[in-house]
Amino acid sequence: MAPRKKSITPKYFGQGGVSVKIPRIAYTANALRFQSEEDLEIYIENHFDELFPDLELLQRQFRLKTNRYDLLCRHKQTRQAVILELKNEEDRSIIWQLVRYRKLIIAERPFSDQIDYSCPVELIAIAPSFHEDSWIDKEACKFEENIKLLTFSFVIEDKILDLAGHKHTIPYSISGFSDEPTPEFALISRSLYQEVPALSNFLSNLGNQEYQNDFWNLRNLFLAQPKVKEIINPLSNKVFYATSTREGSKTLAEINILDRKVLLFLHLPMYHSSLSSSSSYRSIQNPIKLGRFIIISIENSNLLNLDSRINYLVIRSSGGLSLKEKENVSLAFEKNRLKSIREGMPKWIMAEGYISILSYTVREPKNPIVFKELYPDLVSANPTGWWQEFQTQETDKLGWFVDLAIRAWRYKI
Incomplete structure (x- = not known):
């Protein structure tokens, strides 16, 4: 042979x-x-x-x-x-x-x-x-x-x-799989400190053991995506998962530590005017447009856990919540829920209403082109009933939004 x-x-x-x-x-x-x-x-x-x-x-x-x-x-x-x-x-x-x-x-x-x-x-x-x-x-x-x-x-x-x-x-480790052992923080810190001190310092700044472990799981998911690089600022209080540090580079997620609070930002599909004015998804040239969303959970102490319930999404091109917004998130939502950015996406939305907003159209009851583009596996498995099946998912859990951000990233890349 x-x-x-x-x-x-x-x-x-x-x-x-x-x-x-x-x-x-x-x-x-x-x-x-x-x-x-x-x-x-x-x-x-x-x-x-x-x-x-x-x-x-x-x-x-x-x-x-x-x-x-x-x-x-x-x-x-x-x-x-x-x-x-x-x-x-x-x-x-x-x-x-x-x-x-x-x-x-x-x-x-x-x-x-x-x-x-x-x-x-x-x-x-x-x-x-x-x-x-x-x-x-x-x-x-x-x-x-x-x-x-x-x-x-x-x-x-x-x-x-x-x-x-x-x-x-499968003889390989799988990113995000529950059977994969999460490294103990002490072992991570010792092994990383010499090679990547900024990452080791960021883990230390997280403080809580549970946060450290859940951050590590998220990190594995983000770094498993094509062209994603991990970028840590000099103060070790911000981590970006993006293509580069250059202006105009694409970003998948950000994790910040501010005043001992953990903030998570995901770049997710957002509503835009083309979605509502088109009667057929085939006439939309660019159905997937991304925005930078602050992920807010007021019910879970650990925001980075994939099972955490998400309450609100806030779209911001830069920065985070103001001091007044942080003091009373529910009140901030009531004041801002009817305000929209230029593309028509509401500035504040409830997580459980995200699907409805992205599938809204003035000509049809629903136009789920955004999700049809990002979930071809679900559509092919159930061509006639995929939309009904899709809406039964736990769409208020962090894991669902992380998966959506990853799908959008892969779609755009």
């Missing part, structure tokens, strides 16, 4: 072309998911022989002219070419993408010393779900019998990846 060729991305590979990078998997909103398509690719490659014992992986991210094949393989016995295309989200154009790859590989015949091109090329698509259009496209292909659509899912309680019925135990 010929040795596997090295990937075109050698920084992710060790000797023999075997990937040594760890795929990122996160637990948010009671679900597991790969943080990116690259993480899915890394996972499949790391455990390729277990998941596809009849196949041999020739090269990951194989480039042919202007196209890149996620995984180019062959059958061990027949030497038949096999193309694997991986998607971390539903993609209705995946069939025709594979068809283009098939035509090109037949014309160019790469790895001709290892692949028998007298055999039909097998096309395999792997995704969490497939749109109805993909099944129709498959039926329309004259070589339908050579196309396979394989779905993957997670069994949360057992930490298992189920790929088309093949169950594989």
